[in-house]
Amino acid sequence: MDLGQIDPILLLASLMVAATPILLAATGEMVVEKSGVLNLGVEGMMITGAVVGFAVAVNSGSPAAGFVAAALAGAGLALLFGLITQVLKSNQVATGLGLTLFGLGLSSLIGKPYEGIKAPSLGKLDIPLLADIPVLGPILFRHDPMVYISLLIVLGVWAGLKYTRAGLVLRAVGENHTAAHALGYKVIRVRLAAILFGGAMAGMGGAYLSLVRVPTWVEGMTAGAGWIALAIVVFASWRAGRVLLGAYLFGGVSVLQLNLQAAGAAIPVEYLSMSPYLVTILVLVVISLRGKHGAPGSLGRVFHATT
């Protein structure tokens, strides 16, 4: 075993890249669940975002356009979910699962002509001065723009939920939709907005996979990332900071275990392989042992307006 072969700087840098797709999707889903809606279609929205983002980026030559298109595609699929569950009042679990199946099928249909093509590179954003700081520079300040955008979004979501009126309304709708309705808030509209936001985030997370992390389109390429995002939201007890921690832990341990294997670490591979799941769940569960952070009160319940 020669752990000296692992370059900690490169490791920490690739951690941020590995975590970003899950971080984006999980942040979006957290907002959706905070509004009281459980959308199990994250995987389907991610993969649709991955293929649409890839297709648009290849055709336009602009990865930025790809991300925008991916967000719109994810939101489009989410709108479908929103209409079915909020307006037609169907069961959210079943509809969400259906959305995942639909997204997987739709994406392989759209993706057929794009197999084996390379994505245009997003490029790295070498932040002047900061990028030259030894150690910290390569870890933190030499990434593609989406890494920073995702962090800004997490910050925005945290502040928005905690300090703004809109955030308060969203939480009220999620905690007790009958009471929120009685106060005159438009429960369905608030939820639809949250669902659209969640879809756009999942779409961008998917596009990050196909445009930056892999970067190519392969059918079924999310391979369960959407489900990981859903799990992280629960284990992070619906808090933005913990979602960030969970996503980075999961991404970090995933990359670390591969590096440990390559360096020939004397830890059985089976343990290394399960370590991302174990470590993430353990850490988040231990944190949430302190204090009470339950699920939003109306999570997954259908809202029927009473006069």
Next chain:
Amino acid sequence: MNLFKTLAVGAALAAGLAGTATAQDTTKVGFIYVGPIGDGGWTYEHNKARLAVEEHFGDAVETVYQESVPEGADAERAITQMALSGADLIFTTSFGFMDATVAVAEKFPDVKFEHATGYKTADNLAVYSARFYEGRAVQGTIAGHLTDSNIVGYIASYPIPEVIRGINSAYIHAKKVNPDVEFKIIWAYTWFDPAKEADAAKALIEQGADVILQHTDSTAPQAAAAEAGNVYTFGQASDMSEYAPMPRVSSIIDDWAPYYIERVQAVIDGTWETADTWDGIGPGMVGIGEISDAVPAEVKAEALALKDAIASGEYHPFTGPLNKQDGSAWLAEGETADDGTLLGMDFYVEGIEGEIPN
């Protein structure tokens, strides 16, 4: 509601009748895939062979398939479903479907089953596989010549004999042409997960590997290598020629079509019998994709000569003297490995570092 029920029952009956009507004149062939048909590798090639079967037999054969079937309990359900739907012959195309296929084959004695890369047979269950390790020998030779850092990265999937054979074969032949070569192996514990495969390729490249071999099914490692630049890769299971001439410098191609056509024909003729088929480069089940211009001409010539020697049976990739990893003798000078040992291979050859997970 009653009207709806009546309609539904009627439709189901009609579908059932239609099913039995067609079952008499067409042969129904089912395929169970571990990944999506668009993975660009393993499943893509099996599906290509399925399409070849359809083309060859025309209306006489109907094929059905189910993709992305997880290995484990779900597989048994998927295979059972396919057998219930009237399939006459079912190909299950991943090692991890072995026990599920055995279990379903017991329940449906009139249906024929074919399991890829496994070793359990029955009266109505045949196994088939390709000698991928022959292709790995050619790959190892090229890899040993190409590497400058003398570090070859290997993305392995599951610790099963087929994968271990591939690692050993590639290592033996890389070592032969480059005594300083070192293999770094990552067990991904998946056949198909592009993000993980890309991460594994990146981890290997960051640790100095400049040749990446993969035993996973997607093109993600190729994309990661292309991004890194100056890293060589090989197409796995399929040609992956969209990444040629760099990073993909050659490939191992699985050509299942002739075998599938032969076996479907046997079912139609009523001559199908259980069998244990294991073909290599010679009969054409394993192909070597075009060696690109990124490889020096003399290396290319050497690789092709090795390929021909293997195809003609003149050379066996596991020819002694060879020791096991612990230094104990395995094959004496000139001795070749028997198929039994190869099929159950659970050890590295001398020189490879690390342990095989259990």
